[in-house]
Amino acid sequence: MKKLLSILLFFVAILPVVGQSDSLATTKPAFKNQLDLDVQFLGVEFSFKRKLSQNIFSGVSLGIGPAIRFNWNGQIIELYKLKYLTDFQLSKGFHIYQAFSYARVYSSWEDDSGEIFGIELGFFIRIKKIALGYNPSVIFFREDGDGNFDKDKGIVSSLIVLKIPLKRW
Numbered sequence: 001m002k003k004l005l006s007i008l009l010f011f012v013a014i015l016p017v018v019g020q021s022d023s024l025a026t027t028k029p030a031f032k033n034q035l036d037l038d039v040q041f042l043g044v045e046f047s048f049k050r051k052l053s054q055n056i057f058s059g060v061s062l063g064i065g066p067a068i069r070f071n072w073n074g075q076i077i078e079l080y081k082l083k084y085l086t087d088f089q090l091s092k093g094f095h096i097y098q099a100f101s102y103a104r105v106y107s108s109w110e111d112d113s114g115e116i117f118g119i120e121l122g123f124f125i126r127i128k129k130i131a132l133g134y135n136p137s138v139i140f141f142r143e144d145g146d147g148n149f150d151k152d153k154g155i156v157s158s159l160i161v162l163k164i165p166l167k168r169w
Contacts, residue, residue, distance in 0.1 A: 031168035034059075039162040043067025043078060049087055057087040061099070069137075069156040074108035076116070076139075076156060083120070095131070097122045107141060114143040118156075124163055131163040 034057065038045035042065060049059035063081035085099035099120040106113045116139040124133035136157040 033169050034165060035167045037164045037166050038063075039164065040067045040158045045081065045083075047083075047085065049085070055089040057089075058085070059087070060084055063103070067158065069158050071154050071156045073154065076108065076141075077106045078103040079106065080104050085120075093126045095124050095126070097124075097135075099137075101137065105141075112143050114141055116141050122161070124161075129165060133161045133163060134158075135161055 030051075032051045034047075034049045034051075036047040036049065038047060038061075040063075043063055044065055045061050045063035045067075047059055047061040049057040052058050061081070061083040063078060063083070067078040067081070069076050069078060081101055081103035083099045083101040085097050087095055087097040089095045097120075099122070101116075101118045101120055103116050103118070104113075105116050118137040118139040120135050120137035122133050122135035124131040134157065136155055138153070139156055140153055
């Protein structure tokens with residue numbers, strides 16, 4: 001019996017020194033880049049984001065298709081859009097982004113084509129893998145051939161935006 005107790009005491013003393021801890025625990029590799037697909041009303045947008053810190057991403061986005069955005073004066077149809085964005089993950093299920101955008105548009109209230117520069121703010125709630133959101137923006141409209149950007153200012157917004165992560169690496 002003394003021999004059994006001494007062997008048990010030996011294992012109790014040695015095991016913490018040479019034993020493995022959490023040998024079955026696996027850690028998820030952290031991703032640095034993310035590619036997203038944003039689906040809007042009649043338009044899509046592809047975003048590439050790079051992780052700057054634990055909760056902050058920065059990246060660029062390219063939108064194509066006749067994306068319709070709404071205003072109290074009418075609608076604008078974005079033919080294509082370029083955007084620089086910063087995405088803030090506030091919690092696991094909620095994130096916001098702030099972006100500076102340029103878009104080639106057709107405006108129903110001016111009945112003319114032109115370009116807009118805008119400042120966007122997006123709010124997104126994550127549901128499983130996808131995120132649903134809303135992104136209003138303050139825009140400055142310039143008609144073709146006009147040098148002024150302050151001809152029409154306004155706030156435009158898309159309806160619901162569906163954000164689908166395509167790839168993380």
